[in-house]
Amino acid sequence: MSDVTRSTGTQLVKRGLAEMLKGGVIMDVVDPAQAKIAEDAGAVAVMALERVPSDIRRDGGVARMSDPEMIEGIKEVVTIPVMAKARIGHFAEAQILQALGVDYVDESEVLTPADEAHHIDKWAFDVPFVCGATNLGEALRRISEGACMIRSKGEAGTGNIVEAVRHLRSILGDIRRITQADQAELFDWAKRLQSPLPLVQEIAEIGQLPVPMFCAGGIATPADASLVMQLGAQAVFVGSGIFKSDDPAPRARAIVEAATNFQDPTMLAKISRGLGNAMPGLEIDQLETRLADRGW
Amino acid sequence: MKVGVLALQGAFARHLKVLGGLGAATTEVRAADDLSEVDALVLPGGESTTMSMLLDSSGLHDAVADRITNGMPVLGTCAGMILLARHVADGRPDQRSFAAIDIDVRRNGYGRQVDSFEADLDVTGLEDPFHGVFIRAPVVEWVGDGVEVLATVDGRPVLCRQGAVVVASFHPEMSGDGRIHGRFLDRAFAA
Numbered sequence: 001m002s003d004v005t006r007s008t009g010t011q012l013v014k015r016g017l018a019e020m021l022k023g024g025v026i027m028d029v030v031d032p033a034q035a036k037i038a039e040d041a042g043a044v045a046v047m048a049l050e051r052v053p054s055d056i057r058r059d060g061g062v063a064r065m066s067d068p069e070m071i072e073g074i075k076e077v078v079t080i081p082v083m084a085k086a087r088i089g090h091f092a093e094a095q096i097l098q099a100l101g102v103d104y105v106d107e108s109e110v111l112t113p114a115d116e117a118h119h120i121d122k123w124a125f126d127v128p129f130v131c132g133a134t135n136l137g138e139a140l141r142r143i144s145e146g147a148c149m150i151r152s153k154g155e156a157g158t159g160n161i162v163e164a165v166r167h168l169r170s171i172l173g174d175i176r177r178i179t180q181a182d183q184a185e186l187f188d189w190a191k192r193l194q195s196p197l198p199l200v201q202e203i204a205e206i207g208q209l210p211v212p213m214f215c216a217g218g219i220a221t222p223a224d225a226s227l228v229m230q231l232g233a234q235a236v237f238v239g240s241g242i243f244k245s246d247d248p249a250p251r252a253r254a255i256v257e258a259a260t261n262f263q264d265p266t267m268l269a270k271i272s273r274g275l276g277n278a279m280p281g282l283e284i285d286q287l288e289t290r291l292a293d294r295g296w
Numbered sequence: 297m298k299v300g301v302l303a304l305q306g307a308f309a310r311h312l313k314v315l316g317g318l319g320a321a322t323t324e325v326r327a328a329d330d331l332s333e334v335d336a337l338v339l340p341g342g343e344s345t346t347m348s349m350l351l352d353s354s355g356l357h358d359a360v361a362d363r364i365t366n367g368m369p370v371l372g373t374c375a376g377m378i379l380l381a382r383h384v385a386d387g388r389p390d391q392r393s394f395a396a397i398d399i400d401v402r403r404n405g406y407g408r409q410v411d412s413f414e415a416d417l418d419v420t421g422l423e424d425p426f427h428g429v430f431i432r433a434p435v436v437e438w439v440g441d442g443v444e445v446l447a448t449v450d451g452r453p454v455l456c457r458q459g460a461v462v463v464a465s466f467h468p469e470m471s472g473d474g475r476i477h478g479r480f481l482d483r484a485f486a487a
Contacts, residue, residue, distance in 0.1 A: 004449050006413040013412040016431045016470050020341050020375070023305040039388070042350065044305065044343040079386060079403060080343055081432065103409035103432070126410050260304050260326065260350055 009126030011148065017081065017103065017128060018149040018212040021045055021235050025225070025256050026214070028052050028239040031070070032077040038242070041252035045081040045103070047237065048074045053110050053157030054240035054279065057289065063111045065093040068100055075101070083130070088295055089115025091124075098127040104149070107131050107142075109294035110156045110239075117296065122146030132216065134167045134292050136174040137193035140203075143211055144196050150209055152233065153292040154217020157240050159281035161218040163292060164228055168215060172232045179207045217292070220245070220278040222258030222271050229262040246276035297485050300325040300334030302360075304350040306342015306375060310469035314477050328359040336369040336484040339376030341431065341467050344384075344403065347375060348391045357392060364396045369460035369484035371477070377463035378403060378434050385437065397461045398440025399453070405435025406465075417466075419455060420446045422475055428454065428466035436465065460484065 024044030029035040035046050050066045051059065065086055075082050081103035086093035088107055093114075097105050107120050109132050122129040123146035132153035133139035139150045152171060154164030178189055178200065186204055190197040202210055215233035219225055220241040228236060236259055242252045254271045261267040284290075301311045303324035315322045315338070325331055337360065339347075351357040364370055372380040378387070382395045385402040406412070409432055416425035426447070436453040439445060447455035454465040455476070460483070468476040 003451070004415040004417065006415050008411065008413045010414055012414055012429055012470065013409075013431055016429055016467065017409055017412065019307045019310060019470065020343065020431060022307060022309070022342075023303075024343060024346055039345065042346045044346050079388065080345060081409065098410065101408045101410060128409065256346065257350070257353065260354075 014128035014148040015211050018130070021081070021214075022212060023259055024235050025252075025259050026083065026235065026237045027242055027252060028237070029074060029243070032073045034243055034248075035074045035078045037249050038252060039078045039080055041249055042256035043080060043252065044235070045083055046074065046078060047083045047085065047106060047239075048102075049085050049110075052240040052243060053291070054159070054244055055157075056110060057157040057287075065090070065097065065111070068096065071097075071100055071102065085111055086120070087111040088113040089118050089120060091120045094120050094125065094127075094129075098125055102127065105129050107147075109153060109291045113294050119145050119295070130214070132292070132295060133171065135170045137195050138295065139171055139209060139213075140193060140195035140199045143199060143209070147211065149212050149214060151214040151216040151237055153295075154215065154219075155284055155287070156217045156291050157282075158218050158284065158287070159220040159241060159244070159279040160284055161220070161224045161227065163284060164215055164218045165231065167292070168228060168231045168233060171213070175203055175208060178204050219255070220281065221275075222254045222268055225255050225258040226262040226268055229259060235259065240279055244279035251275050251278070297321065297335050298323060298333060299336045299338065299481070300330060301338045301340060302347070302356075302376075304354065304356075305346050306340045307467065307469060308340045308342075311338045311340050311373075311477075314469050314474050315481070318474050318478050318481060320481055325356070326354065328355050331356065331359050331363060336371075336481070337363070339370060339372040339379050340469065341374035341376065344375035344378040345388050345391055347379060348388075348393075351379075352392070361394050364394055364461070367460055369480070370396060370462070371480045372461075372463045373467055373469060374431065374433055374465065377401060377465060380461060380463050382440070397456065397458045397463055398443050399436050399456055399463070400438040401434040401436050403434055404432050405437070406430055406433040408432065415449060417447045417449070417454065419476070421479070426468070426473060426475060427471040428468075429470040430454075430466045433465045
């Protein structure tokens with residue numbers, strides 16, 4: 001018998017968990033052993049998936065939600081939040097992830113999309129969602145569908161930060177421009193961004209997205225984390241960048257330190273020493289598949 | 297009089313905003329040097345295992361422990377409560393707490409994210425209910441004799457005070473209501 005009325009699955013608690021992850025590093029892991037390394041290194045959360053993006057890129061084929069047994073195995077060994085990915089538009093995968101008790105669902109372009117027109121109706125869930133975006137219009141459409149956290153997409157699995165920077169600059173640059181716009185111009189912004197007017201008006205007023213904005217796709221070094229956080233990202237997702245490097249544990253730890261000390265070059269110089277080789281990177285114009293193009 | 301907010305990771309910006317709105321002078325605390333200029337400290341919500349590790353690597357752990365021993369007022373919310381508790385269950389073995397308040401807590405004791413909730417709380421000394429936001433919140437499983445329990449959920453303490461230390465299982469920085477921060481400041485700077 002409860003002496004208070006509890007409301008669960010509200011926007012405040014869903015966005016609230018994203019608030020708690022700010023200034024942190026969320027790491028892709030493919031098994032319990034990696035999850036443990038991530039937690040030991042100070043990750044604020046882990047993203048459970050079957051293959052890291054660089055392997056998905058290499059192997060090809062359809063990439064789907066992970067095996068529930070693998071997700072449960074990871075939940076058992078760590079005490080930090082566990083996230084997992086569902087395909088774009090695949091609400092049945094998302095329902096399964098919610099039933100498994102994952103803490104955040106990533107409706108992710110890294111997996112093969114299941115619907116070419118519709119993203120998941122995220123308002124229908126108690127579990128919060130994070131979605132990728134390459135520009136402000138995409139971010140606002142995801143928020144209008146109920147996303148509680150936005151991550152700039154970057155280009156996953158490349159170890160190349162250039163796309164993440166492009167997307168962050170696009171989103172944050174447009175936000176700055178909108179704060180300078182007059183009322184009449186906001187209608188035009190909504191039209192051009194293909195986004196709901198009330199969200200555009202909210203951005204004009206508060207000068208930022210109404211949900212936390214993190215960065216993903218291409219972060220491989222402590223300096224990369226510092227770069228995107230100085231540009232305005234509030235936390236970072238690191239996918240292939242850790243477990244495809246020579247020595248994952250110290251690199252994971254160094255990126256965690258970098259997310260806290262991103263404004264301190266002297267500290268960053270100390271943190272970045274002796275980490276071994278970063279993951280091998282890929283040139284964007286030589287990619288067969290641009291994951292960031294998935295999503296609408 | 298200046299209030300520091302531990303800014304290693306988590307929802308520290310929210311606390312700075314609430315404190316600033318109450319007219320307090322504030323600063324972010326990331327290193328031991330920052331600590332010397334503050335008269336009170338807020339430990340925010342976030343991931344307690346991450347914060348614990350960063351407290352060690354930044355050299356802040358011992359500096360904060362020393363100031364708490366010497367009576368510096370501290371407010372800890374959620375992860376901050378965990379960091380201030382005497383004993384932490386379901387934590388990591390290497391996770392260190394300041395043992396600043398005589399309570400035992402269990403991490404994520406209210407469950408996972410799908411169990412996170414909002415609820416109106418009756419708080420001792422506040423006229424109207426306070427809207428509490430609980431996110432993967434810690435449960436207080438035991439309180440010592442010297443601890444004053446200021447609010448409960450289903451009989452479990454969620455807001456406690458002992459001397460200059462105030463802890464909450466929930467996030468007063470998330471509900472747009474400055475009364476708990478206000479009372480903390482009033483008591484901290486009353487002397």
